[in-house]
Amino acid sequence: xxxxxxxxxxxxxxxxxxxxxxxxxxxxxxxxxxxxxxxxxxxxxxxxxxxxxxxxxxxxxxxxxxxxxxxxxxxxxxxxxxxxxxxxxxxxxxxxxxxxxxxxxxxxxxxxxxxxxxxxxxxxxxxxxxxxxxxxxxxxxxxxxxxxxxxxxxxxxxxxxxxxxxxxxxxxxxxxxxxxxxxxxxxxxxxxxxxxxxxxxxxxxxxxxxxxxxxxxxxxxxxxxxxxxxxxxxxxxxxxxxxxxxxxxxxxxxxxxxxxxxxxxxxxxxxxxxxxxxxxxxxxxxxxxxxxxxxxxxxxxxxxxxxxxxxxxxxxxxxxxxxxxxxxxxxxxxxxxxxxxxxxxxxxxxxxxxxxxxxxxxxxxxxxxxxxxxxxxxxxxxxxxxxxxxxxxxxxxxxxxxxxxxxxxxxxxxxxxxxxxxxxxxxxxxxxxxxxxxxxxxxxxxxxxxxxxxxxxxxxxxxxxxxxxxxxxxxxxxxxxxxxxxxxxxxxxxxxxxxxxxxxxxxxxxxxxxxxxxxxxxxxxxxxxxxxxxxxxxxxxxxxxxxxxxxxxxxxxxxxxxxxxxxxxxxxxxxxxxxxxxxxxxxxxxxxxxxxxxxxxxxxxxxxxxxxxxxxxxxxxxxxxxxxxxxxxxxxxxxxxxxxxxxxxxxxxxxxxxxxxxxxxxxxxxxxxxxxxxxxxxxxxxxxxxxxxxxxxxxxxxxxxxxxxxxxxxxxxxxxxxxxxxxxxxxxxxxxxxxxxxxxxxxxxxxxxx
Amino acid sequence: xxxxxxxxxxxxxxxxxxxxxxxxxxxxxxxxxxxxxxxxxxxxxxxxxxxxxxxxxxxxxxxxxxxxxxxxxxxxxxxxxxxxxxxxxxxxxxxxxxxxxxxxxxxxxxxxxxxxxxxxxxxxxxxxxxxxxxxxxxxxxxxxxxxxxxxxxxxxxx
Numbered sequence: 001x002x003x004x005x006x007x008x009x010x011x012x013x014x015x016x017x018x019x020x021x022x023x024x025x026x027x028x029x030x031x032x033x034x035x036x037x038x039x040x041x042x043x044x045x046x047x048x049x050x051x052x053x054x055x056x057x058x059x060x061x062x063x064x065x066x067x068x069x070x071x072x073x074x075x076x077x078x079x080x081x082x083x084x085x086x087x088x089x090x091x092x093x094x095x096x097x098x099x100x101x102x103x104x105x106x107x108x109x110x111x112x113x114x115x116x117x118x119x120x121x122x123x124x125x126x127x128x129x130x131x132x133x134x135x136x137x138x139x140x141x142x143x144x145x146x147x148x149x150x151x152x153x154x155x156x157x158x159x160x161x162x163x164x165x166x167x168x169x170x171x172x173x174x175x176x177x178x179x180x181x182x183x184x185x186x187x188x189x190x191x192x193x194x195x196x197x198x199x200x201x202x203x204x205x206x207x208x209x210x211x212x213x214x215x216x217x218x219x220x221x222x223x224x225x226x227x228x229x230x231x232x233x234x235x236x237x238x239x240x241x242x243x244x245x246x247x248x249x250x251x252x253x254x255x256x257x258x259x260x261x262x263x264x265x266x267x268x269x270x271x272x273x274x275x276x277x278x279x280x281x282x283x284x285x286x287x288x289x290x291x292x293x294x295x296x297x298x299x300x301x302x303x304x305x306x307x308x309x310x311x312x313x314x315x316x317x318x319x320x321x322x323x324x325x326x327x328x329x330x331x332x333x334x335x336x337x338x339x340x341x342x343x344x345x346x347x348x349x350x351x352x353x354x355x356x357x358x359x360x361x362x363x364x365x366x367x368x369x370x371x372x373x374x375x376x377x378x379x380x381x382x383x384x385x386x387x388x389x390x391x392x393x394x395x396x397x398x399x400x401x402x403x404x405x406x407x408x409x410x411x412x413x414x415x416x417x418x419x420x421x422x423x424x425x426x427x428x429x430x431x432x433x434x435x436x437x438x439x440x441x442x443x444x445x446x447x448x449x450x451x452x453x454x455x456x457x458x459x460x461x462x463x464x465x466x467x468x469x470x471x472x473x474x475x476x477x478x479x480x481x482x483x484x485x486x487x488x489x490x491x492x493x494x495x496x497x498x499x500x501x502x503x504x505x506x507x508x509x510x511x512x513x514x515x516x517x518x519x520x521x522x523x524x525x526x527x528x529x530x531x532x533x534x535x536x537x538x539x540x541x542x543x544x545x546x547x548x549x550x551x552x553x554x555x556x557x558x559x560x561x562x563x564x565x566x567x568x569x570x571x572x573x574x575x576x577x578x579x580x581x582x583x584x585x586x587x588x589x590x591x592x593x594x595x596x597x598x599x600x601x602x603x604x605x606x607x608x609x610x611x612x613x614x615x616x617x618x619x620x621x622x623x624x625x626x627x628x629x630x631x632x633x634x635x636x637x638x639x640x641x642x643x644x645x646x647x648x649x650x651x652x653x654x655x656x657x658x659x660x661x662x663x664x665x666x667x668x669x670x671x672x673x674x675x676x677x678x679x680x681x682x683x684x685x686x687x688x689x690x691x692x693x694x695x696x697x698x699x700x701x702x703x704x705x706x707x708x709x710x711x712x713x714x715x716x717x718x719x720x721x722x723x724x725x726x727x728x729x730x731x732x733x734x735x736x737x738x739x740x741x742x743x744x745x746x747x748x749x750x751x752x753x754x
Numbered sequence: 755x756x757x758x759x760x761x762x763x764x765x766x767x768x769x770x771x772x773x774x775x776x777x778x779x780x781x782x783x784x785x786x787x788x789x790x791x792x793x794x795x796x797x798x799x800x801x802x803x804x805x806x807x808x809x810x811x812x813x814x815x816x817x818x819x820x821x822x823x824x825x826x827x828x829x830x831x832x833x834x835x836x837x838x839x840x841x842x843x844x845x846x847x848x849x850x851x852x853x854x855x856x857x858x859x860x861x862x863x864x865x866x867x868x869x870x871x872x873x874x875x876x877x878x879x880x881x882x883x884x885x886x887x888x889x890x891x892x893x894x895x896x897x898x899x900x901x902x903x904x905x906x907x908x909x910x911x912x
Contacts, residue, residue: 020848027856028844030791030831034857037790120774206891208795208803209857258793258857259891290796481854481892642851646893650854653894677800677889685895686879686886 003533003599007699007706014492015705018642019499021485023256032256035212035228036287043214044073044115046276046286047122048269049129050296051104051111054138054362054670055151058104058131061112065128071121074280075129077112081275084244093331095242097365098271104133105153105330106362107671108295110269115276115284138362138670142327143304145171145361153330153360171360173332178340178413179321179353186319186351190310194388198380200719200737201663202302202327205369206654206682209258210293215273216283222249223277227270230260230478231517235267236509242271243278253508254478261654262368263298265519294675299664300369301326301335302361305380307343315394317403319351320344320412324377328358329365338373341413342716343381345451346400346422346608348409362670368519370651371452371712375658375719379737382448382720387733396724397430400449400610421634421698422449422608428694429610434630442619443627444729447612450716454709455520456601460513461530463491463538463595467587469580471495473531474507476515477523481650481711482643489639490528490705494535496562497579513598521709524639525700526601532704538595545589546577603702604709609633611652611717615725619748622741624660624726630692636700636708648714649691655718657683663738762823764789765833773820780804782820783830791831791860795889802888805861806830812868814887831860834867842912843867843905852901854892862888866902874910878903 026032063075078101085091095101100109112129116122137151144150150171158166161175187193213227223245229235232254240247257264273286288297304325311317322343326336336356343354389399404422411417429435429447439445462474473491477483484504492499516522539559546564547554552571557564563576586593614627631648638644661681665673674680699706723734726744732751736743757772764787773782780797783789783806792815795801799814806815807829808822834841843866846852853859862885869876869884876884881902882895890898 018851021851023856024848024853025840027853027859028840028847028863029835030789030860032856033790034793036784036794120776206889207855207857208801208889208891209793209855210795256857257855258795259855261891287794290798290801482851642897643854646851646854646897649894649896650892654891676798677796678798682889682891683894684886684889685899686882688882688895690899691894691896 003536005529005603005702005704007701007703012493014489014499015637015639016641017489018640019485021482022488022503023479023484034209034258035255038214038226038255039285040214040216040283043283043285044117044280045119045122046113046115046273046284047126048110048272048292049112049126050292051100051109052107052671053104053133053135054107054140055136056104056133057136058100058102058111059134060132062130063112066114066125069121069125069128071117072114072125073117073282074115074276075112075125076275076279080279081242081271084242091241094238094267097331098242098267106364108292108364110272110296113272113276115280140361140363140666140670142302142325142359142361146325146357146359153362157332172357173328173360174358176337176340176356177353180410181351183319183321183351183353187310189312189318191313192388192391193308193310194384194391195308196384196735198305198307198383198735200303200376200379202299202363203658203662204294204299204680205261205263207259207261207263210288210290211268211297212287213270213273214283214285215270215277217274217278221245223274225250225252225270225274226255227252228255228257228264230257230264230480230519232478233476233509233514234517235270238267239271239274243274251508251510254506257478257480260480261370262372262519265517266367268297290677291675294680295672296364298367299364301328301366301373301376303376305376307380307384309384309388311388311392313392315392315399315402317347317349320347320349322354322381324354325357325359326373327361327363327366329363330360331365333358333366335366335373339377342374342451343377344412346405346449347403348405349412352412354412370654370715374450374452374716375655378448378450378716379719379723383723383733386724396447397426401426417606418701419698420606420608421696424696424698425608425610425632425634428632428696429612432612432630434612434628439614442729443614443616444725444727445612445614446721446724446728447610448717448720448724449608449610450713452521452607452713452716454525454604454607455522456526456604457516457522458514459526459530459601460515460598461527461534462512463531463534465538465579465583465593467583469501469583471502473502473504474512475504475527476507476512477527478518479506480518480523481647482640483523483527486524486639486643487527487531490531491535494532495539495579496560521607521711522601522604525604525703525707525709528639528705528707529601529703530597530599533597533599534595537597538593541593542579542582545582545586545593548589549577549585550574605636605700605702607634607708607710607713609713609717611721613721613725615722615729617726617729617744619730622744624739626656626689628689631714632694632696633710633713634696634698634708635710636703637697637706638695639707641695644695644710645693647710648693651712651714652691652718653683653688655715656688656722659719659722659737659739661738661740758821760821760824762825763827765830775821777820778816779818779820779823780815783815789830789832793857793860795857802865803858803861805864805888807864807868812865831864834863841867842908843902846901846905846908850897850901850904852893852897858888858890862890862898870906870909874906876906
């Protein structure tokens with residue numbers, strides 16, 4: 001019988017409760033092992049030498065002095081990572097980003113690495129490596145990089161997606177377009193049109209744990225990699241391909257992960273650590289410093305976005321258009337494309353067009369950051385929507401409700417929506433006490449909506465029942481925020497047993513089939529689907545064993561509330577057998593009892609949220625304070641509501657930092673000037689109020705329990721909600737994120753000067 | 755380079771070690787003593803993930819030299835529970851789900867312990883400023899503040 005993933009309404013016993021997570025005690029006692037907390041016998045310390053230049057040809061690297069230093073066991077350059085990518089351009093970019101091959105493409109780009117017996121010697125060795133650079137003109141601004149006269153980062157790139165192949169190379173790698181209808185016709189029908197340009201600066205995911213791994217390559221071609229990652233199976237594939245290893249011989253174990261938010265979906269220094277280990281013949285531990293994390297891993301795109309929206313007097317939007325330019329770092333990406341898909345996803349539009357341009361700059365490779373690309377597009381669109389509502393004389397919430405997408409709406413990026421939560425989140429916000437609370441002088445209130453696709457993907461799960469009746473659940477999706485608790489709840493629910501009987505773990509790449517990584521808010525969505533499937537397979541075996549114990553046909557045995565029950569009057573004298581009873585006898589009824597599941601979790605339900613915030617602005621200094629913040633989001637079904645709230649609150653807090661403080665600041669020399677938590681300031685406890693949450697549950701029809709992903713959408717509305725609040729507080733439309741005090745003062749000055 | 759001989763007390767136990775003059779207390783704890791509960795998030799005293807208490811004072815162990823622990827009393831996360839009895843803060847962090855990834859949790863617990871020892875009845879604002887030296891990127895701090903408030907109530911009643 002094939003697994004049926006469709007939603008069926010049911011009364012839950014475990015799902016929806018809030019037990020303590022299975023990995024909790026280890027994490028409050030300091031015992032949990034993260035990337036840097038693991039060691040191997042004979043381990044060396046790896047360190048990476050990084051380019052101080054934003055753009056430079058690497059003419060020569062002399063490693064001879066470093067190699068001669070006592071205690072140095074290996075020095076590598078790109079020569080030690082030969083190109084095995086066989087024409088796969090995306091893999092070549094990953095290889096080049098791990099270790100620059102011919103050119104350094106950003107400040108912080110790896111150019112060489114050493115492995116030594118301790119950190120002190122490794123640092124000394126880096127100083128002995130001589131690199132001869134020919135410095136080239138560089139470009140770090142997304143708009144300037146898109147100009148024809150900008151310094152070229154890669155002269156082999158010609159803009160894709162144009163009607164004719166361009167004659168000259170460009171930093172614009174790709175143009176994409178989405179939409180339907182006729183925007184020219186739609187704007188002609190509009191009584192009011194708002195047209196504005198917006199910018200957002202580059203931010204970092206800011207996970208507190210720097211990238212860390214321990215790599216060990218053996219002479220027989222087997223290898224181990226212990227690493228903090230959101231996707232150990234993907235890391236295995238990438239590293240095996242780049243190193244020329246057989247994937248099955250490389251075992252990757254995901255450590256506890258100290259935050260990722262998308263930044264640990266990409267390999268960075270792991271291929272380097274493996275190459276060092278291979279050359280040295282010993283295990284190598286490689287841990288990035290915070291400076292390296294900022295300079296050489298993970299930032300999101302900087303963007304420049306033009307938006308135009310028109311509406312009739314009655315509040316109906318007649319046309320919407322956006323042009324989005326997103327920085328990709330020095331390698332081709334699809335970041336603007338995602339922005340162009342998400343920009344107007346909240347609305348039911350007859351005429352809509354979005355165009356995305358991917359732009360190369362001399363900055364670190366853009367990486368996913370929680371609902372990647374969506375927050376910036378939402379900032380631009382939701383700011384313009386607010387302004388248009390104001391021009392129409394309509395309440396901002398009512399205007400959105402009138403134009404909100406609903407079941408059956410054709411999304412601006414193509415598909416037709418099933419049951420969705422945008423309307424319900426807006427209604428909940430309209431009726432929320434927060435919207436009616438009084439504001440004081442210099443305070444403003446803003447609200448905004450956000451959308452994220454959510455992903456499903458390949459998933460493999462094992463559920464093993466011990467002879468004592470306890471259940472081990474082995475999943476392949478890394479737990480980034482409590483998913484072992486939610487997946488244990490799901491296993492308990494489906495088997496009909498108590499949560500305390502289940503323990504979920506994250507299995508390594510040799511113990512379980514392939515799993516896509518924990519991204520796209522897929523961890524709980526897809527692994528819970530696989531867990532339900534595995535549990536149903538185990539129940540089949542449990543029923544079969546009970547039938548054997550009773551010596552009756554298995555078709556007469558049903559599974560209810562954790563027990564096998566013999567159905568029918570003739571079995572009136574047979575007492576139900578609990579899972580424990582059946583497990584205890586498993587040794588004599590056919591051996592171990594387990595359920596396995598491998599599936600592609602299709603049908604991740606799209607996710608919507610609406611946020612409200614109150615901001616106070618000091619008109620003298622431009623300083624801001626978040627007074628109150630409320631998140632309303634559809635979870636489909638909240639498996640562990642406390643961790644769902646945690647996702648809502650955490651995403652909101654990251655969005656607040658992005659909106660008000662955080663940005664990469666580059667000097668004219670192309671060097672990053674604030675590569676540390678002192679100068680790249682993420683929100684601290686005293687910056688924030690409590691963050692109120694309201695969970696809505698509009699079941700996803702494509703999941704047995706109605707679950708939707710919840711992790712990412714919460715970072716989509718804050719930029720816009722806060723910009724709308726600041727704009728309402730100061731009476732000037734804010735168009736540049738982050739709204740740092742100097743930027744707010746400049747906007748106020750510009751308004752005064754007219 | 756000759757090592758410095760250090761005699762100190764860590765979580766109530768007498769401990770002796772040799773360390774380099776430029777080695778931080780965090781490096782000593784993690785790499786020499788196997789006490790990996792304190793984490794290095796930045797190495798510059800900005801994130802608080804390496805928080806420990808030295809002679810009653812909350813410090814970032816990445817900004818203290820290993821040699822400076824000579825003759826002092828060091829408290830780390832590994833010493834916070836008494837046997838199998840969790841400290842009320844540890845218990846409340848679990849109950850309130852005040853951790854997601856958990857990398858900042860040891861630092862927060864140590865900082866919160868220090869805060870409550872000095873101010874057993876802090877206001878929300880005092881908690882927020884008291885913990886402002888510790889970065890958390892997952893939770894938005896809401897559940898951390900609530901856990902500390904709840905633990906303070908429990909500890910007052912104890």
